[in-house]
Amino acid sequence: MTAPWTAGEDPQVHPIARSGDLVHIRQAIRTLSQECRLSLVDQTKMITAASELARNTLIYGGGGTVSSGLVSANGKRGVAAVFEDSGPGIADVEQAMTDGWTSGGGLGLGLSGARRLVDDFQLVTAPGEGTTVTIIKWVR
Amino acid sequence: MAKRDSAADLVGLLTIEGQDLAAAWVREVSGSLGGRVGTAELDRELRELYDALVDALRQGATDVHSEQMSEIRALLTELSRNRARQGFSPTETAISVFALKRVLEPVLQDGTADQIRAYLQFNGILDGLGLFAIETYTQTRDELIAAQAEQLLELSTPVVRLWDGVIAVPLVGTLDSARTQVVMEKLLQALVDTGSEQAIIDITGVPAVDTQVAQHLLKTIVAARLMGAECTVSGISPQIAQTIVALGIEFDDIVTKASLADALKLALRRSGVDLVAHEGAQR
Ligand SMILES: Nc1ncnc2c1ncn2[C@@H]1O[C@H](COP(=O)(O)OP(=O)(O)O)[C@@H](O)[C@H]1O
Ligand SMILES: [Mg+2]
Numbered sequence: 336m337t338a339p340w341t342a343g344e345d346p347q348v349h350p351i352a353r354s355g356d357l358v359h360i361r362q363a364i365r366t367l368s369q370e371c372r373l374s375l376v377d378q379t380k381m382i383t384a385a386s387e388l389a390r391n392t393l394i395y396g397g398g399g400t401v402s403s404g405l406v407s408a409n410g411k412r413g414v415a416a417v418f419e420d421s422g423p424g425i426a427d428v429e430q431a432m433t434d435g436w437t438s439g440g441g442l443g444l445g446l447s448g449a450r451r452l453v454d455d456f457q458l459v460t461a462p463g464e465g466t467t468v469t470i471i472k473w474v475r
Numbered sequence: 476m477a478k479r480d481s482a483a484d485l486v487g488l489l490t491i492e493g494q495d496l497a498a499a500w501v502r503e504v505s506g507s508l509g510g511r512v513g514t515a516e517l518d519r520e521l522r523e524l525y526d527a528l529v530d531a532l533r534q535g536a537t538d539v540h541s542e543q544m545s546e547i548r549a550l551l552t553e554l555s556r557n558r559a560r561q562g563f564s565p566t567e568t569a570i571s572v573f574a575l576k577r578v579l580e581p582v583l584q585d586g587t588a589d590q591i592r593a594y595l596q597f598n599g600i601l602d603g604l605g606l607f608a609i610e611t612y613t614q615t616r617d618e619l620i621a622a623q624a625e626q627l628l629e630l631s632t633p634v635v636r637l638w639d640g641v642i643a644v645p646l647v648g649t650l651d652s653a654r655t656q657v658v659m660e661k662l663l664q665a666l667v668d669t670g671s672e673q674a675i676i677d678i679t680g681v682p683a684v685d686t687q688v689a690q691h692l693l694k695t696i697v698a699a700r701l702m703g704a705e706c707t708v709s710g711i712s713p714q715i716a717q718t719i720v721a722l723g724i725e726f727d728d729i730v731t732k733a734s735l736a737d738a739l740k741l742a743l744r745r746s747g748v749d750l751v752a753h754e755g756a757q758r
């Protein structure tokens with residue numbers, strides 16, 4: 336699932352460098368979600384997950400990019416987004432994925448909550464090697 | 476080549492006997508701006524710049540950063556700021572400078588070797604001036620945008636009084652940190668100012684609630700409670716409710732209502748107001 340893109344469907348790349356970028360990212364994900372006809376609930380879940388991960392990329396990853404686009408597999412269509420940064424990475428993934436754990440002043444529900452909001456969730460990270468989170472929401 | 480000669484050549488380039496090069500410059504620029512700056516104003520602006528430029532060159536200015544260019548920089552700053560405020564594009568702004576190249580171009584055809592060398596040197600100076608104009612333009616634009624964002628912040632978060640002792644903030648649009656901070660402060664201030672004990676935060680117009688927005692809401696509600704006021708959150712759509720649950724945010728001890736009307740009814744009851752429907756009244 337590292338590169339979810341279907342041949343011929345190139346993702347859009349958005350920078351994540353300042354908090355204003357999050358607005359554009361939420362809008363881009365909304366547009367994609369409507370395009371592939373996710374239900375209103377699923378649209379909201381996907382947008383919210385993207386908002387969480389983009390903010391983590393900005394705050395903890397020191398900025399990065401998100402690539403987003405439509406994907407298809409096994410006759411299903413969906414929206415995918417890949418958040419990438421080359422920040423400090425996460426040393427203890429299990430801890431980071433624990434409900435309520437935060438190294439900053441947040442609610443500690445962004446990573447774990449985002450996983451519950453989407454269908455596919457993959458976190459690739461290592462200390463000093465940055466963080467990549469891939470999420471997909473499939474049309475039901 | 477001595478510096479003095481070079482300065483003289485540059486001045487010579489701009490002061491050709493019997494030719495009003497400044498007027499030609501004004502014509503060029505005027506065409507590119509499509510008449511959106513008055514001819515008289517443009518004429519004044521560019522002639523002033525032209526004369527100052529000739530002066531600066533005469534005094535030996537070699538590029539935009541030269542000490543002798545301080546007058547030019549001031550004039551260019553004013554010009555660029557005006558263009559930015561009037562809504563011109565960066566290109567349209569820079570053209571005011573670059574158009575002078577085209578005016579002087581005939582020199583390439585019938586000029587002497589010295590004149591051509593001067594033209595090329597002057598081109599370099601104009602490049603610097605053009606970039607300076609673009610930079611000032613961008614700075615002004617950034618300032619304008621920041622000011623507008625601030626105004627929007629103020630505009631988009633009205634606190635309204637619904638009843639004696641009951642206030643409400645209808646939130647519309649995306650809630651980022653800065654905006655939510657403003658909402659929080661305004662709401663708490665309004666509680667004090669109006670002596671209200673009931674506050675309603677209506678999020679009907681908010682498309683998504685993520686953990687940061689939720690955290691801001693929770694903080695506001697706790698602060699209000701410390702001040703002896705009760706908050707009700709209304710307008711939570713089904714999709715936002717499901718998303719909040721999936722995220723794992725605990726809104727447990729917070730009172731929520733589906734609509735602003737329901738929240739108002741509750742707030743009134745809490746402040747001891749009874750709503751009585753008169754007999755025979757039409758619903
Ligand atoms: N992109 C990232 N780079 C480094 N650390 C991260 C990243 N994303 C999350 N983390 C770590 O995981 C923790 C939990 O993240 P999250 O669940 O979103 O909670 P919160 O943002 O409230 O802290 C963060 O506090 C941070 O330490
Ligand atoms: Mg987070």
